[in-house]
Amino acid sequence: MVWALPIAIAVLSPHAYATQSLTDLELPTCASRCLDDALNLSSCADEDDSCLCNNKAFDRQFDACLDANCLARDYFGAINGDLESKDRADSLIAAKNLTDTACGFEVRDKRSVVIWVAGVGATLAYLAIAIRLYTRYFINLGGLNWDDWSTVVTAAFLAPLTAGAILLAKNGLGKDTWTLPLKSITETLWIFYVQEHLYIICTVLVKLSLLLFYLRIFPDATFRKIVWATLVFALCFGFSALFAFAFQCSPVKHAWHVWDEEHPGTCVNINALVLTAAALNTCADFWIIVLPIPGVVKLQSSLRMKLQVIPMFCTGFFITGVSIYRAVMLTEFAKTRNPTWDYCDGGYWSIIEVDVGIICTCMPAIRKLLGQVIPKVFGSTHKATADDPSKTAGHSSRTPRDLRSFKGPGASEGESFVQLIDIESRSAVSHHEPDGDVGHS
Incomplete structure (x- = not known):
């Protein structure tokens, strides 16, 4: 029971x-x-x-x-x-x-926390996406690449995820179950069931956006193979998780009727399912964040430029931390006797994870915009960069050919690895001089 x-x-x-x-x-x-x-x-x-x-x-x-x-x-x-x-x-x-x-007991109610987290988080995430699109069109003067499209699709799924979180709060998530009408309990669990799937879709799309970004800016063949393998794993994990959570109970509707113990049906071991998915998700997040670090560390660039890339990795590690914290909170997922209260923290931390993940994928574009607005702090330390190839003319130490060696497939004339971290030294470029178009696998 x-x-x-x-x-x-x-x-x-x-x-x-x-x-x-x-x-x-x-x-x-x-x-x-x-x-x-x-x-x-x-x-x-x-x-x-x-x-x-x-x-x-x-x-x-x-x-x-x-x-x-x-x-x-x-x-x-x-x-x-x-x-x-x-x-x-x-x-x-x-x-x-x-x-x-x-x-003398206080009435427990955290619904406002859920609403504020969902609203503020979505606002910041959409602002980051807007900056990304603005940068692509008006600063880089190029179209959208695959990683940009992945972020746009994520934004489309973020809308119902945010609306669902607010609807959950309005319906009772954040209050003790025994304070709610019977109908609200069932409705809340049904919305939560839908939210599980939206969460999976959004987190997988965030992973794809980062991995496609890596493919666009890193030319190393071995590294690209690792990224492709990780991308395939992320897709397989996403489809498997969606299937497993969709059919966690038989019949499917038993997932939101199981609480009253009056409807016939069976469910898998929900605890095992949730913890397995959370563990795989956390490991994938950590792996994707640390994947490019060795290459970044080896680059011959100024300390200031390397410090500028730290926030992106710190944000990524924050997401991993959120995933771990969320997994810990879900250890009693299938044992709770007060779901509308006990699911609350896990629910809004899932929203935070998605919102911060989207912001993380947009941070290179945010840095690019800040480089235009505050060039002394976030701009390049050299006058000619791959993002402004016209300025390279007449500078023999930084030719367009040198800078193009950092391009990945699909990168425009103004796109290079300097989106992630500006390269100061020509020697760093020479180590990656291609024999033809190394950007294509």
Whole structure:
């Protein structure tokens, strides 16, 4: 009965009613037995509200018994088993309010956090995408490459992901399950089911955007083969995860009806599924971020230029940290008895992961724009760069041919590795001088 809600602790416990004794409560048979067992093991008197309100051992004993012996609907029928579901839910809310008032409990509500995280995160992500597109069209004067298109597609999926997060909060994510109407619980779990798939799509697209960016700017044949292999893995992981989460339960709708224990159906080991997907996602994030670091370290460029690329990698490591933190929070994913509260943190951290991931893929373009606005800080340390090949004329130490050696396939005349980090030394270029078009595999 892992989905049984701990509602009865609030609804059935004697301290919820200051004027009603335990013997007067009309409880389901399973709940009555659990209450008797918990009271027998408690050091509090039966009508000592103050003691019972703060007795965690009593609550744990009562909760464990209910979890093992009672169905979720028994909790809702604890007040009046003859009431319809909606009325039972409304009565439940009233009972919970009495409980909180009697015991001085604060009403827990983190819905505003979810809404703010989703709204602010999406705003920053779309701003980063806008800067990226502006840079491509008005500074580099070129069209979109495959990595840019991947980011645009990610933006398309970010919209429903953000809207879904806000809708989840409006529907009850961030509140205790026992404070919600029955219908809201089912609807929240259905939206969460959809959000799982949108999250997978967005995170995979972010990975593809970074990998396609690597393919565009790095000409080394061995490195490119590694990137292609990683890209294939990311795609396979994405499709496999989508399939696994889509059919985690049979029938599919059992995924959002399983909580009430009244609908027939079976589910796979959700904990194993979630943790496996989270572990693979985290490892992939870490691998993709560290992949270009050895090449960047070996480049003969100024310390200032290398320091400018650090924020991109730091952002990438932050995403990896978020993935790890999210995985830790999901260890009790399938065991929670309070899903609308316990899923809240994992939900908004998933949104943060996607938003920051998008920003990370756009950071080279952001640096490029800052180089135009604040050239003394973010601009190139040399007058001629691959992003402005017209200025290379007459400078024998930095010819267009030298700079083109850093181009990957599909790069425009103004595109080179200086998008990631500006190259100061011609010797760094000479180490990569191609025999023809090395950018193409």
